[in-house]
Amino acid sequence: MLYDTVDRAKVEEMVHRFYADVLKDDILSPYFTxxxxxxxxxxxxxxxxxxxxxxxxLMMNAEIGYKGDPFPPHAFLGQMYRETFERWLILFKNVVEGMFVPEIAQKFYKKADILAEQFIENLGIDEEEED
Ligand code: HEM
Known part of the structure; x- marks a missing residue:
């Protein structure tokens, strides 16, 4: 049964599943390890x-707790490409769609997609590829 609500326990499960998948992925695991x-x-x-x-x-339930800025650490992970972010999004989509009803899975995915686009822009990735 897919979850139709979001709470801490479900987010914990999602995050653990996602990063377990990330560590098994050839493209993504080197950045994380x-x-x-x-x-x-x-x-x-x-x-x-x-x-x-x-x-x-915070993203899903507006629950206060995370006070950081998501982007800065990503500036120091080495060269990343549009493909790196696309892979991240595919893995993320698979995990949220496997756990949550479509409406909630889409909400997770939309937040991730918007941030991925911001990171790509901040990192100047598309401009570099045009050289
Ligand atoms: C190419 C894709 C990505 C890679 C390889 C990646 C990798 C990483 C790594 C290695 C860290 C830990 C850095 C450290 O603590 O030294 C991190 C932190 C983080 N990432 Fe990503 N990431 C990616 C995409 C994303 C996306 C799309 C999001 C947003 C949905 C995201 C959200 C975060 C957040 C919130 C943190 C914690 C920032 C903080 O310390 O406050 N990442 N990421």
Missing amino acids: KALGSDLKSGKWHEHLNTLIGFWL
Whole structure:
């Protein structure tokens, strides 16, 4: 049964599933293992997962908790391409569509898609490809 509500436990499950998939992905895993290592149970990953749980609760439920700025860390991850973001979005879409009813899955996806586009713009990715 797909979830038709969003709460902390469901966001925790989503975030854990998503990053487990990310670590198995050839394109995405190098960025994450370089920044955080490859053990989802490590302290660094624990911190990242908690940050992302707070981030998604803010995005989806306007729940106060995440006070960061999502973009800055992405400026220091090495070269990323439109393809990197497209892969991130595909994995994310698969996870949210597998867990939530379409209306909620689409809301998650739309937020991610908007931010991915902002990151791509901030990183100047499309301009570089035109050179
Ligand atoms: C190419 C795609 C992406 C890659 C490779 C990537 C990778 C990473 C990594 C490695 C970190 C941890 C950095 C650190 O702590 O040193 C991070 C943080 C984060 N990412 Fe991404 N990311 C991607 C796309 C996205 C998208 C589309 C979103 C938004 C939906 C997002 C949201 C975040 C947030 C909220 C943080 C935590 C920022 C903070 O510390 O406050 N990421 N990302």
